Amino acid sequence: MGGTGTTTLNLKLKVWRQNNPQAEGHFEDYDVEGISTDASFLEMLDVVNNRLVKEGKDPIAFDHDCREGICGSCSMTINGNPHGPQRGTTTCQLHMRKFKTGDSITVEPFRAKAFPVIKDLAVNRSAFDKIIASGGYVSVNAGNAPDANARPVPKDVAANAFMAAACIGCGACVAACTNSSAMLFVGAKVSHLGLLPQGDPERERRVLNMMQTMEDAGFGNCSNTGACSLACPKEISFERIANLNSEFLRATVKNRNTSGSVG
Amino acid sequence: MSMKLDSKIPGGELEDKWSKYKFDMKLVNPANKRKHTVIVVGTGLAGASASATMAELGYKVKTFCIHESPRRAHSIAAQGGINAAKNYQNDGDSVYRLFYDTVKGGDFRAREANVYRLAEISPNIIDQCVAQGVPFAREYGGTLTNRSFGGAQVSRTFYARGQTGQQLLIGAYQSMMRQVELKQVELHTRREMVELVVIDGQARGIVVRNLVTGELESHAADAVILATGGYGNVFYFSTNAKLSNVTASWRAHKKGAAFGNPCFTQIHPTCIPYSGDHQSKLTLMSESLRNDGRCWVPKKKGDTRPPEQIPDAERDYYLERVYPSFGNLAPRDIASRQAKYRVDEGLGVGPSKVAVYLDFRDSIQRVGKKGIEEKYDNLFDMYAKITGEDPYKSPMRIYPAVHYTMGGLWVDYNLMSTIPGLHVLGEANFSDHGANRLGASALMQGLADGYFVIPYTIGNYIAGQKIPAIDANHDAFKAAKASAQERIDKLLKVKGSQTVDDFHRKLGNIMWEQVGMARNKPGLEGAIRDIGTLRDQFWNDVRVSGENNNLNPELEKAARVADFLELGELMARDALARDESCGGHFREEFQTADNEALRDDKNFCHVAAWEYTGEAAATGKKNWQRHTEALTFDRVQLATRSYK
Ligand SMILES: Cc1cc2nc3c(=O)[nH]c(=O)nc-3n(C[C@H](O)[C@H](O)[C@H](O)COP(=O)(O)OP(=O)(O)OC[C@H]3O[C@@H](n4cnc5c(N)ncnc54)[C@H](O)[C@@H]3O)c2cc1C
Ligand code: SF4
Ligand code: FES
Numbered sequence: 026m027g028g029t030g031t032t033t034l035n036l037k038l039k040v041w042r043q044n045n046p047q048a049e050g051h052f053e054d055y056d057v058e059g060i061s062t063d064a065s066f067l068e069m070l071d072v073v074n075n076r077l078v079k080e081g082k083d084p085i086a087f088d089h090d091c092r093e094g095i096c097g098s099c100s101m102t103i104n105g106n107p108h109g110p111q112r113g114t115t116t117c118q119l120h121m122r123k124f125k126t127g128d129s130i131t132v133e134p135f136r137a138k139a140f141p142v143i144k145d146l147a148v149n150r151s152a153f154d155k156i157i158a159s160g161g162y163v164s165v166n167a168g169n170a171p172d173a174n175a176r177p178v179p180k181d182v183a184a185n186a187f188m189a190a191a192c193i194g195c196g197a198c199v200a201a202c203t204n205s206s207a208m209l210f211v212g213a214k215v216s217h218l219g220l221l222p223q224g225d226p227e228r229e230r231r232v233l234n235m236m237q238t239m240e241d242a243g244f245g246n247c248s249n250t251g252a253c254s255l256a257c258p259k260e261i262s263f264e265r266i267a268n269l270n271s272e273f274l275r276a277t278v279k280n281r282n283t284s285g286s287v288g
Numbered sequence: 289m290s291m292k293l294d295s296k297i298p299g300g301e302l303e304d305k306w307s308k309y310k311f312d313m314k315l316v317n318p319a320n321k322r323k324h325t326v327i328v329v330g331t332g333l334a335g336a337s338a339s340a341t342m343a344e345l346g347y348k349v350k351t352f353c354i355h356e357s358p359r360r361a362h363s364i365a366a367q368g369g370i371n372a373a374k375n376y377q378n379d380g381d382s383v384y385r386l387f388y389d390t391v392k393g394g395d396f397r398a399r400e401a402n403v404y405r406l407a408e409i410s411p412n413i414i415d416q417c418v419a420q421g422v423p424f425a426r427e428y429g430g431t432l433t434n435r436s437f438g439g440a441q442v443s444r445t446f447y448a449r450g451q452t453g454q455q456l457l458i459g460a461y462q463s464m465m466r467q468v469e470l471k472q473v474e475l476h477t478r479r480e481m482v483e484l485v486v487i488d489g490q491a492r493g494i495v496v497r498n499l500v501t502g503e504l505e506s507h508a509a510d511a512v513i514l515a516t517g518g519y520g521n522v523f524y525f526s527t528n529a530k531l532s533n534v535t536a537s538w539r540a541h542k543k544g545a546a547f548g549n550p551c552f553t554q555i556h557p558t559c560i561p562y563s564g565d566h567q568s569k570l571t572l573m574s575e576s577l578r579n580d581g582r583c584w585v586p587k588k589k590g591d592t593r594p595p596e597q598i599p600d601a602e603r604d605y606y607l608e609r610v611y612p613s614f615g616n617l618a619p620r621d622i623a624s625r626q627a628k629y630r631v632d633e634g635l636g637v638g639p640s641k642v643a644v645y646l647d648f649r650d651s652i653q654r655v656g657k658k659g660i661e662e663k664y665d666n667l668f669d670m671y672a673k674i675t676g677e678d679p680y681k682s683p684m685r686i687y688p689a690v691h692y693t694m695g696g697l698w699v700d701y702n703l704m705s706t707i708p709g710l711h712v713l714g715e716a717n718f719s720d721h722g723a724n725r726l727g728a729s730a731l732m733q734g735l736a737d738g739y740f741v742i743p744y745t746i747g748n749y750i751a752g753q754k755i756p757a758i759d760a761n762h763d764a765f766k767a768a769k770a771s772a773q774e775r776i777d778k779l780l781k782v783k784g785s786q787t788v789d790d791f792h793r794k795l796g797n798i799m800w801e802q803v804g805m806a807r808n809k810p811g812l813e814g815a816i817r818d819i820g821t822l823r824d825q826f827w828n829d830v831r832v833s834g835e836n837n838n839l840n841p842e843l844e845k846a847a848r849v850a851d852f853l854e855l856g857e858l859m860a861r862d863a864l865a866r867d868e869s870c871g872g873h874f875r876e877e878f879q880t881a882d883n884e885a886l887r888d889d890k891n892f893c894h895v896a897a898w899e900y901t902g903e904a905a906a907t908g909k910k911n912w913q914r915h916t917e918a919l920t921f922d923r924v925q926l927a928t929r930s931y932k
Contacts, residue, residue: 162462170419177430
């Protein structure tokens with residue numbers, strides 16, 4: 026009963042299957058019929074999986090949870106685009122009305138050295154957690170906080186910080202980058218916390234440590250193509266990377282001048 | 289077996305209880321804290337805040353979640369906001385008013401002392417979150433702004449557009465990750481708790497399944513905390529994230545933790561309606577939208593004109609008509625029932641006729657499209673993506689859906705269950721919302737529990753008893769592992785013909801029809817029977833493909849649905865035993881002349897806490913015993929809840 030009027034699609038899927046992290050992966054073909062245009066991309070995969078289970082075969086593994094575009098779990102590259110063809114949209118919010126009957130669709134996991142495949146379309150993105158652990162926070166213990174209104178924050182500054190904080194940690198930016206760089210993800214966090222007065226005291230430490238951890242985890246350098254921002258479901262601006270670079274430079278200089286005390 | 293329910297509410301005046309508790313409690317000295325290990329299961333708002341805070345205090349914390357990253361917990365999806373009694377708007381709010389609204393909103397089925405503590409702590413939560421860098425919405429002057437939620441006549445809800453849960457969870461997650469880096473928290477992701485280990489009557493650890501390798505792992509501790517969320521997914525269709533489940537709570541229940549008010553379920557009035565068999569979940573449209581949206585149906589049955597063409601005089605703004613003083617901000621249980629009545633009267637809209645309108649026309653005229661965008665941007669976007677319609681142009685179509693479970697494991701004032709050492713936080717416990725939760729109060733409760741309650745009460749527990757040294761090689765762990773393995777093997781061995789989803793949908797259908805928005809005796813008796821039958825079929829005919837030794841989401845789902853198939857029965861039993869209507873629990877036999885809930889304070893002013901007493905070997909019949917904890921109201925007068 027979708028507003029656009031429901032029709033159904035027949036599709037040809039080519040899906041990456043890989044039984045475990047060590048196994049060699051390969052593509053497998055599936056013909057699927059009668060998919061409602063109101064279904065989401067994941068609901069389409071549910072249909073395929075239910076069929077596979079009934080046939081006694083192993084269903085396609087993929088990460089998902091909220092199916093509302095906010096948890097950052099879903100992570101597949103569809104016809105070469107992380108999260109598929111629709112701008113500003115996660116895989117779970119991509120609906121089949123964006124496809125035509127007869128379409129061929131290739132589905133792969135997010136690919137990056139720092140995101141090893143666990144099974145099929147599910148990857149390990151714990152490198153992102155490591156980056157956050159190395160500095161993506163404000164060091165404030167529970168019970169230490171002053172009154173919330175003690176420090177006014179201009180409305181536009183708060184809104185700008187919010188736009189950066191909207192990152193869902195999905196990793197599409199990494200999958201889209203020819204160098205598998207995590208600069209957009211790191212830039213979003215550095216902007217979010219750096220813009221707010223609460224994040225200011227750790228500004229230099231944060232950026233130096235997060236950049237170091239990013240490098241150690243096997244992410245590459247920025248490719249300067251802007252592909253990350255185009256793939257980002259939350260449309261995190263490419264300018265966050267420029268800001269990250271200048272924050273990094275600023276912190277490096279300051280660190281040198283204070284002989285390493287901020288690192 | 290007899291179970292004693294002692295709520296351990298401290299003495300003294302309501303306003304002094306928590307301070308007095310904190311003064312009287314036993315303390316663990318700072319140097320000793322690092323000798324104590326605490327397990328936290330769950331990394332939503334409750335679990336992440338608890339892990340971070342206990343680690344800050346010096347405890348050794350071991351934290352577990354089923355997700356690939358702790359930041360993906362279901363809390364991330366919360367939209368509308370978080371309440372706090374800051375009175376920043378100068379509109380007459382106070383700790384007492386938040387306390388009063390919450391007790392009344394819960395239809396007088398929550399403990400006064402717990403609710404008062406929650407209201408008292410609420411301002412500190414906002415302070416803490418702002419200090420962490422949570423980017424709440426602000427005024428031009430730089431101060432924090434608020435909006436209104438249902439069941440309140442003041443503006444006390446703090447928000448970050450329609451992504452409040454995300455921002456709060458990221459704040460808690462970041463604080464926890466800081467402790468991971470400091471090696472105070474040992475983090476285990478993609479681990480599912482499949483057994484609770486109880487030794488000499490104390491909760492001493494858990495067995496988890498490594499979801500990537502299938503291995504079972506044992507972890508021992510001095511105390512165990514569950515913060516594993518709610519069980520709304522027993523209905524299959526709900527607004528909850530797909531992985532939300534009852535398994536951790538259920539395993540604890542079967543080891544002796546009483547389950548409080550299992551039938552208290554919240555059906556949220558504004559969700560995108562069901563649209564077809566392909567659908568896997570329902571999507572919430574935040575209650576905050578009722579600040580600016582007006583609910584209506586056409587006055588005339590069978591009116592097929594597009595909504596824009598129906599003049600005001602021919603629309604029934606039913607919430608404004610029935611509840612003139614709260615209007616569109618009537619509490620959830622009430623707003624949901626009113627939508628159901630309209631649909632039952634044949635006035636529903638849209639192709640299915642099982643929906644009502646939520647219309648923003650007037651607000652868009654008042655504050656402009658931009659004003660609405662600023663407040664709800666992502667929600668309007670989400671609506672458009674899912675339905676293919678533009679809610680800026682025509683009204684949203686919405687209908688109630690299962691959203692939250694007020695019921696959960698019974699806990700005392702310390703947040704400790706009936707198993708010593710097992711504590712339960714957040715949506716997983718039954719504590720503060722009575723028979724109906726007010727909007728924006730779950731986030732408040734989860735963070736209150738994690739940042740400001742458990743860090744105190746856990747110390748009181750640890751310092752208050754002898755907790756002998758044990759390790760994960762203890763026989764009790766071996767036994768727990770063996771029984772978990774047996775359940776997994778059994779699931780894989782059935783090799784039947786129906787998928788896990790087939791069973792889950794069938795269970796959901798029984799629950800929605802008989803244990804949903806309106807319940808009655810014959811329906812509930814039927815549900816108990818039907819769920820039992822479905823459970824037998826499940827164990828004889830379910831098809832779980834794949835293997836145990838690698839990532840297998842089908843197997844994970846199967847184990848969770850197996851637990852839902854038992855929980856569903858208990859929910860029906862609880863609803864059947866409660867011969868009254870209160871909050872979200874609406875028994876058709878007990879209603880007033882104008883179809884409002886009819887409470888029976890004489891016989892049911894209590895918490896029902898169910899003890900699992902085992903299974904009949906011959907028939908597989910499950911047995912429970914119902915215990916009660918009387919609720920006394922010293923401050924708030926028991927009254928018929930009115931929002932007129
Ligand atoms: C769509 C939506 C919007 C909402 N909006 C609001 C709002 O605006 N305001 C408000 O106050 N409330 C809102 N709520 C309610 C609120 O979000 C939840 O009640 C709250 O977030 C629950 O938090 P929690 O920490 O208790 O559990 P959850 O966030 O559900 O976290 C559960 C955790 O437990 C883990 N886990 C679960 N089972 C196991 C297991 N067996 N083993 C190991 N780990 C396990 C998970 O991995 C997860 O980390 C909303 C709810 C929904 C569905
Ligand atoms: S920056 Fe965008 S693409 Fe990258 S992790 Fe964040 S939300 Fe995903
Ligand atoms: S499943 Fe949560 S963002 Fe897609």
